[in-house]
Amino acid sequence: xxxxxxxxxxxxxxxxxxxxxxxxxxxxxxxxxxxxxxxxxxxxxxxxxxxxxxxxxxxxxxxxxxxxxxxxxxxxxxxxxxxxxxxxxxxxxxxxxxxxxxxxxxxxxxxxxxxxxxxxxxxxxxxxxxxxxxxxxxxxxxxxxxxxxxxxxxxxxxxxxxxxxxxxxxxxxxxxxxxxxxxxxxxxxxxxxxxxxxxxxxxxxxxxxxxxxxxxxxxxxxxxxxxxxxxxxxxxxxxxxxxxxxxxxxxxxxxxxxxxxxxxxxxxxxxxxxxxxxxxxxxxxxxxxxxxxxxxxxxxxxxxx
Amino acid sequence: xxxxxxxxxxxxxxxxxxxxxxxxxxxxxxxxxxxxxxxxxxxxxxxxxxxxxxxxxxxxxxxxxxxxxxxxxxxxxxxxxxxxxxxxxxxxxxxxxxxxxxxxxxxxxxxxxxxxxxxxxxxxxxxxxxxxxxxxxxxxxxxxxxxxxxxxxxxxxxxxxxxxxxxxxxxxxxxxxxxxxxxxxxxxxxxxxxxxxxxxxxxxxxxxxxxxxxxxxxxxxxxxxxxxxxxxxxxxxxxxxxxxxxxxxxxxxxxxxxxxxxxxxxxxxxxxxxxxxxxxxxxxxxxxxxxxxxxxxxxxxxxxxxxxxxxxxxxxxxxxxxxxxxxxxxxxxxxxxxxxxxxxxxxxxxxxxxxxxxxxxxxxxxxxxxxxxxxxxxxxxxxxxxxxxxxxxxxxxxxxxxxxxxxxxxxxxxxxxxxxxxxxxxxxxxxxxxxxxxxxxxxxxxxxxxxxxxxxxxxxxxxxxxxxxxxxxxxxxxxxxxxxxxxxxxxxxxxxxxxxxxxxxxxxxxxxxxxxxxxxxxxxxxxxxxxxxxxx
Numbered sequence: 001x002x003x004x005x006x007x008x009x010x011x012x013x014x015x016x017x018x019x020x021x022x023x024x025x026x027x028x029x030x031x032x033x034x035x036x037x038x039x040x041x042x043x044x045x046x047x048x049x050x051x052x053x054x055x056x057x058x059x060x061x062x063x064x065x066x067x068x069x070x071x072x073x074x075x076x077x078x079x080x081x082x083x084x085x086x087x088x089x090x091x092x093x094x095x096x097x098x099x100x101x102x103x104x105x106x107x108x109x110x111x112x113x114x115x116x117x118x119x120x121x122x123x124x125x126x127x128x129x130x131x132x133x134x135x136x137x138x139x140x141x142x143x144x145x146x147x148x149x150x151x152x153x154x155x156x157x158x159x160x161x162x163x164x165x166x167x168x169x170x171x172x173x174x175x176x177x178x179x180x181x182x183x184x185x186x187x188x189x190x191x192x193x194x195x196x197x198x199x200x201x202x203x204x205x206x207x208x209x210x211x212x213x214x215x216x217x218x219x220x221x222x223x224x225x226x227x228x229x230x231x232x233x234x235x236x237x238x239x240x241x242x243x244x245x246x247x248x249x250x251x252x253x254x255x256x257x258x259x260x261x262x263x264x265x266x267x268x269x270x271x272x273x274x275x276x277x278x279x280x281x282x283x284x285x286x287x288x289x290x291x292x293x294x295x296x297x298x299x300x301x302x303x304x305x
Numbered sequence: 306x307x308x309x310x311x312x313x314x315x316x317x318x319x320x321x322x323x324x325x326x327x328x329x330x331x332x333x334x335x336x337x338x339x340x341x342x343x344x345x346x347x348x349x350x351x352x353x354x355x356x357x358x359x360x361x362x363x364x365x366x367x368x369x370x371x372x373x374x375x376x377x378x379x380x381x382x383x384x385x386x387x388x389x390x391x392x393x394x395x396x397x398x399x400x401x402x403x404x405x406x407x408x409x410x411x412x413x414x415x416x417x418x419x420x421x422x423x424x425x426x427x428x429x430x431x432x433x434x435x436x437x438x439x440x441x442x443x444x445x446x447x448x449x450x451x452x453x454x455x456x457x458x459x460x461x462x463x464x465x466x467x468x469x470x471x472x473x474x475x476x477x478x479x480x481x482x483x484x485x486x487x488x489x490x491x492x493x494x495x496x497x498x499x500x501x502x503x504x505x506x507x508x509x510x511x512x513x514x515x516x517x518x519x520x521x522x523x524x525x526x527x528x529x530x531x532x533x534x535x536x537x538x539x540x541x542x543x544x545x546x547x548x549x550x551x552x553x554x555x556x557x558x559x560x561x562x563x564x565x566x567x568x569x570x571x572x573x574x575x576x577x578x579x580x581x582x583x584x585x586x587x588x589x590x591x592x593x594x595x596x597x598x599x600x601x602x603x604x605x606x607x608x609x610x611x612x613x614x615x616x617x618x619x620x621x622x623x624x625x626x627x628x629x630x631x632x633x634x635x636x637x638x639x640x641x642x643x644x645x646x647x648x649x650x651x652x653x654x655x656x657x658x659x660x661x662x663x664x665x666x667x668x669x670x671x672x673x674x675x676x677x678x679x680x681x682x683x684x685x686x687x688x689x690x691x692x693x694x695x696x697x698x699x700x701x702x703x704x705x706x707x708x709x710x711x712x713x714x715x716x717x718x719x720x721x722x723x724x725x726x727x728x729x730x731x732x733x734x735x736x737x738x739x740x741x742x743x744x745x746x747x748x749x750x751x752x753x754x755x756x757x758x759x760x761x762x763x764x765x766x767x768x769x770x771x772x773x774x775x776x777x778x779x780x781x782x783x784x785x786x787x788x789x790x791x792x793x794x795x796x797x798x799x800x801x802x803x804x805x806x807x808x809x810x811x812x813x814x815x816x817x818x819x820x821x822x823x824x825x826x827x828x829x830x831x832x833x834x835x836x837x838x839x840x841x
Contacts, residue, residue, distance in 0.1 A: 030726075031727045036726050036729050036733075037359060037729065039763060040763070041436060041439075042439070042453055044453065044454045044455045045436075045453070047431075049434045052434060078505070082352060083505050083508070084506050084508045085526060094526075148559075149556070149559055152562050152563070157562050157565055164568050165554060165559070165563065165568075166552065167525070167528055250555075251556055252556055252559050254528055254529075254553050254555065255528070256527045256528035260527060260555065264348075264349070269726055
């Protein structure tokens with residue numbers, strides 16, 4: 001197992017490098033640049049800006065410098081658009097925000113989703129099942145860009161219970177968490193339900209029941225663990241998606257998270273911020289798919305690496 | 306040199322004779338205990354550095370944190386700021402500003418003429434790489450073009466400190482609107498010591514030192530920016546407002562909801578919602594002229610389509626544009642249909658008589674059909690054009706409507722929606738046929754619009770007209786340049802380098818407890834020092 005983790009980490013480095021090079025090339029291929037603006041700048045100023053941000057060097061040199069900055073100093077460079085911020089500062093300000101509401105949303109989605117799915121599977125084709133399936137379909141078809149403005153309308157304008165946006169204490173977390181978690185919760189419930197149904201029909205469950213185990217033991221000890229395998233493979237990428245923020249949540253609730261920064265940086269051609277967040281998301285994705293694989297082995301003793 | 310003391314506006318001379326008027330509640334108004342004002346920002350503020358900012362929302366913030374030589378009054382006329390008065394030499398090339406000795410930075414240091422010298426040099430210096438360095442050229446400050454290009458040293462820029470409180474600016478050409486230009490935020494002073502000590506980080510909260518009526522207390526990028534009253538401001542005794550805050554809300558509809566919930570004191574009204582909001586909240590919904598002009602630019606360069614080089618085709622396309630439908634059915638916010646380029650509310654501007662503005666839409670369409678047929682286009686040889694616009698709900702609606710208007714003319718329009726950076730990039734390289742375009746005034750005078758279409762102007766469609774250029778050259782020394790401006794607009798109506806569509810209005814909700822926000826300034830610049838909150 002230890003060897004497996006080491007091997008995977010070793011592969012992660014070239015993967016990230018490939019990600020950096022590809023993103024870099026794609027980014028520079030897009031028309032316009034960070035300094036493209038309504039009034040075309042005099043060549044002298046463009047030259048100065050390019051020199052200041054190292055854009056006057058050949059592309060390969062820029063990539064090498066960039067990677068070296070990260071490896072040697074953990075420096076992701078200055079933002080090209082916000083002169084008084086570095087990429088590190090932008091991520092340090094925005095990532096804790098998305099990590100907070102994304103993390104809570106993740107826990108909420110897993111707890112509610114798995115419970116709903118399991119309940120529905122156990123009581124298949126009863127009103128409980130229909131209610132659970134109905135809820136999850138409802139949650140899935142209500143996209144967060146529809147839900148977010150509705151939440152603000154109801155809880156801020158009509159009831160006056162919650163602030164309509166911004167970032168601060170837990171009272172600011174509620175609406176982003178609800179808006180972000182619902183569709184994930186619905187997917188988790190759906191996957192859990194179908195996988196649970198499959199497991200409940202398998203031989204080892206029949207054996208467990210034949211031994212006379214109580215229903216709760218059968219479900220919790222023997223059925224839930226294998227039923228969660230497909231859920232876990234879904235959760236790895238879902239977790240990364242959630243903690244790196246949702247542009248919809250960031251836009252509607254003005255949280256200042258990095259979801260919005262990511263989209264803005266692409267539209268503004270803020271190369272450094274875009275690269276920084278791409279690398280963050282890439283690294284987290286690699287890390288959590290590794291975590292998922294490790295969890296697999298832990299849950300299912302048949303799996304050997 | 307004999308200096309001729311000149312006061313361009315009555316407001317300015319009044320500013321001399323009288324002490325600054327204190328902000329005061331009108332009869333029957335009682336000041337609220339909580340003097341705070343929360344305004345809306347659509348996007349994150351890029352920077353609070355006056356020389357590195359390039360957008361309107363950034364200027365709104367900068368105007369609170371810094372103060373230039375002159376300010377604008379409620380109607381947009383220049384009034385004393387750091388300068389109490391200025392003299393203009395007989396040849397109209399040297400401005401001498403007299404600075405108030407009591408002006409201070411927020412750290413207590415005096416604001417001196419040298420601060421302006423440093424700041425204007427910094428703006429023009431290519432090492433600063435300011436996106437607004439061209440403003441120094443637009444102002445005709447001596448040597449500005451050479452300094453911006455890096456051919457001369459910043460020290461050679463035509464600005465010098467005669468003494469601590471006397472600033473002299475030399476221009477290369479008479480510039481009648483020069484005093485209006487020094488209300489622009491890129492001409493504001495920055496504190497040399499702090500900028501040099503902190504580098505790019507000097508605009509961070511806690512480090513920023515300004516000379517405006519407010520100081521920066523916090524700035525969470527994309528969330529909010531907070532400012533408190535500056536006790537060191539020279540006129541602090543007359544500032545009622547204590548705290549101001551800009552809240553970023555990226556969605557206009559959510560911002561409106563939060564306005565209604567009392568979280569914002571001012572917000573823009575989304576397109577199409579003005580009529581109903583105006584009915585529901587007549588004391589809060591406003592629609593006031595705003596100095597921007599919207600249209601479809603024709604590409605007249607060599608890279609542009611052959612058809613558009615024929616003025617009959619351009620006229621036909623302009624005549625067939627149903628401006629009333631755009632303003633009355635799509636925007637619905639009090640915008641005005643436009644048949645020219647300069648915004649109608651610009652100070653002193655006299656609208657020429659434009660023939661087709663007076664026609665009915667049926668007449669225009671008929672004329673357009675005739676012109677197009679004359680130019681050789683018809684059912685057997687239909688005119689096909691691509692209309693490019695940048696991503697935006699309203700641009701899209703108008704473009705889709707335009708497609709229908711032109712269909713009636715027998716012209717086939719293909720729509721091409723691209724994001725802002727791509728749009729800009731293509732405009733600048735003349736890689737388009739017809740493109741959505743808008744221009745906003747940099748200062749309250751018609752030349753800010755008309756200079757655009759000079760052959761040396763930004764002029765992305767590469768319109769060239771010697772007569773037009775000549776008129777604008779003459780306007781610089783004319784006693785009343787508006788004569789030339791009106792004539793220049795006549796040429797635009799004859800040559801039609803664009804399809805003028807509509808002229809902007811600022812369509813906002815303003816809380817009824819906030820008083821003192823200007824509603825008659827076409828530039829829509831506002832100063833928090835002039836506003837106050839009343840008890841309801």
